[in-house]
Amino acid sequence: MSLPQFIHAYRDRRLLSIFLFGISSGFPFVMIGSVMAAWLSDESIERASIGLFGIIFSVYSVNFLWSPLLDRLRIPFLGQRRGWIMTMQLAIAACCFGLSTLDIHGSLFTVALVSLVIAILSATQDIAIDAYRIDIIGDHEKDKLSAGSSLATAGWWTGYGGLGAVPFVVADFPGWGWPDVYWLLALIMLGVALFTLLAKEPQIERNSIMHEAEARYAKAVAGTSSRVRALLIWLGVTLVEPFKEFFSRNGVRLAISILAFVFLFKIGEAFLGRMSVVFYKEVGFTNTDIGYYSKLLNWWVTIVFSLLGGVMNIRYGIYRGLFIAGVAMASSNLMFAWIAEVGPDKTLFAAAIVVDGFTSAWGTVAMVAFISLMCNRTFSASQYALMASLSVAGKNTLASSGGWVVDMLQGNWSLFFVLTAVMVIPGLMLLRTLRHDIAAAENTVRAT
Secondary structure, eight states: OOHHHHHHHHOOHHHHHHHHHHHHHHHHHIIIIIHHHHHHHHTTOOHHHHHHHGGGGGHHHHGGGTHHHHHHOOBTTTBHHHHHHHHHHHHHHHHHHHHTTOOTTTTHHHHHHHHHHHHHHHHHHHHHHHHHHHHHSOTTOHHHHHHHHHHHHHHHHIIIIITTHHHHHHHTSTTOOHHHHHHHHHHHHHHHHHHHTTSOOOOOOOHHHHHHHHHHHHHHTTTSOHHHHHHHHHHIIIIIHHHHHHHHHHOHHHHHHHHHHHHHTTHHHHHHHHHHHHHHHHHTOOHHHIIIIIIIIHHHHHHHHHHHHHHHHHHHOHHHHHHHHHHHHHHHHHHHHHHHHHOSOHHHHHHHHHHHHHHHHHHHHHHHHHHHHTOOGGGHHHHHHHHHHHHTHHHHTGGGGHHHHHHHTTTOHHHHHHHHHHTHHHHHHHHHHTHHHHHHHHHHHHHO
16 A cells, blocks of 8 residues: 555545544443443452443443434434434433442442443444444445544544543542542543534435335235334334345345354453453552553554554455454453563553554454445444444453453463453454455455
């Protein structure tokens, strides 16, 4: 890829909106993930309870169930994509204000409930953001698709790692507690929401495809009363057609293979991520160490590798990007096992964060670009959410047992991280079987 091609791929105002929406997508994970885990840990909540607290992330695995509504329903004034995004942002900020008023010991159930609401709002926001990225870039703009995927990943890690470092640093200030931190998180989210007003709403022509689908469903329910027929047609086009079109267009074998792959690929990384903050604190790292290394350093590393991952996808293809990320994933997990043996060595911690940042960025960019390729823009919210939900299913369901696994291993963190490295292998094996299908999907886009 030449320098002019690189500059052309990334020099686009639409990509700035994609980057900013990535920030908004990553930031809620700080609220209900790392910050919540640190708050629970500092309040001496049991490790198993902290791990089980992560079950609220399961909503990210099922957000495809309501994703069709975002393809059909339009928020007044702001537009179909932008309206949903901003509504969710404001609601998330309100929930953070609510958390700032709670005592975690006396209101643990309420804290969990509000965290669940944030997860639902964030998962819904993700549907709209992913659909926005797909809709705003034309089908023929393959280079822009990879560039957009890399900037979405860089934005996500800016929200999760860059902004996510702020609460950990602030938490060590004299007189600051975790409830005060949530008040600050709410203000930051409100600031992020202001940028949504500046984004351009995608203009997608859906009417002709929708009318064709409505005609097919009208024939299928002919003979029913007018009201029942109208309801069945609306439900069919809204809830059934997006997924039916996905399986029909790709074929059942390829569709099932892709869904299985995206489920398996990041399970090992998910187990690591769910218990990472607890591990850092038990090993002996301070909140400031976690903020600077796990958040700030990881943020910059991820941004760099996100951009490089986009360039690699443009030049060498998505398959190579995913395979390299899988190997790096196992390597980074083994480095954390090394930290468990050595103790709170900051140099080793920094090296592990660099490798882990490379893994997360490179793999996510390749995965996002591939899933985007497989979507029909008419049903982009529904189809992307279906695949993305499975890609985080292991992270948000199975990985919630991470605390239980560590307890079963009697606190042997080294063995725990070795097990997470082994979990990468099944995903790599399935990826190998999909290499020709991935190449075919990329060549189809090149030809359009």
